Amino acid sequence: MKLIEYADTEMMMIDLANTLAGEINAALTHEDRVSVALPGGRTPGPLYDDLCGTSLDWDRVRILPTDERLVGPDHPRSNEGMLRARLLTGAAAQARFVGLRPGADGMAGLADRVARALPLNVLVLGMGEDMHTASLFPGAPELESALAPDAPPVMQITPPDQPEPRITLTAPVLRAALSTHILITGAAKRAALERAAALADPQRAPIALVLKGATVHWTEEE
Numbered sequence: 001m002k003l004i005e006y007a008d009t010e011m012m013m014i015d016l017a018n019t020l021a022g023e024i025n026a027a028l029t030h031e032d033r034v035s036v037a038l039p040g041g042r043t044p045g046p047l048y049d050d051l052c053g054t055s056l057d058w059d060r061v062r063i064l065p066t067d068e069r070l071v072g073p074d075h076p077r078s079n080e081g082m083l084r085a086r087l088l089t090g091a092a093a094q095a096r097f098v099g100l101r102p103g104a105d106g107m108a109g110l111a112d113r114v115a116r117a118l119p120l121n122v123l124v125l126g127m128g129e130d131m132h133t134a135s136l137f138p139g140a141p142e143l144e145s146a147l148a149p150d151a152p153p154v155m156q157i158t159p160p161d162q163p164e165p166r167i168t169l170t171a172p173v174l175r176a177a178l179s180t181h182i183l184i185t186g187a188a189k190r191a192a193l194e195r196a197a198a199l200a201d202p203q204r205a206p207i208a209l210v211l212k213g214a215t216v217h218w219t220e221e222e
């Protein structure tokens with residue numbers, strides 16, 4: 001794990017947006033299409049405000065959420081809604097969005113659509129203070145199956161203490177990403193990250209799954 005500390009949130013978001021654009025551009029030189037999975041939640045909005053303005057061949061980029069809450073896309077907690085509002089604007093609106101809400105073809109159809117977008121060229125993950133990442137929550141009854149090496153690419157998960165069920169990319173998808181970044185802010189998440197690294201047990205600390213080889217971007221400012 002590599003840790004980059006930033007002076008403030010603004011610097012961190014600009015720097016990470018440029019890094020991601022560089023990685024996506026590099027992948028586009030040898031791939032027809034490039035897949036990028038991005039987190040929801042409260043932290044990454046400013047990153048998307050910066051990333052959407054970078055010069056990319058956006059019509060060859062696929063964007064996937066790392067996880068989704070089972071609410072409509074207009075709901076304030078929808079990760080899709082946030083990505084559409086903050087990232088898929090201007091030139092970036094040409095990117096293909098592979099959403100995680102199941103359609104009429106159910107979870108099997110969703111798993112097929114996600115599988116066609118794999119492997120992920122670039123993965124950005126957030127993390128909660130409970131050490132969850134994507135929607136792999138400690139204590140969720142489906143966690144063990146979602147961490148299994150033969151898990152389907154997406155699963156429904158029922159996190160304890162959350163208002164709705166979720167859909168999440170699973171461990172094999174996250175671990176197979178070609179480049180992994182973790183974006184966190186604040187002292188409590190930094191402490192949680194260190195706890196997860198010490199535990200090294202994805203059942204108790206799901207973020208531990210991806211720490212090896214990941215670059216963590218952190219600033220104390222929240």
Ligand SMILES: O=C1O[C@H](COP(=O)(O)O)[C@@H](O)[C@H](O)[C@H]1O
Nearest residue numbers: 039040041042043126127128134
């Ligand atoms: O539930 C979620 O939480 C994590 C962290 O979110 P934040 O609000 O603390 O930044 C996020 O990465 C994930 O995508 C989201 O659905």
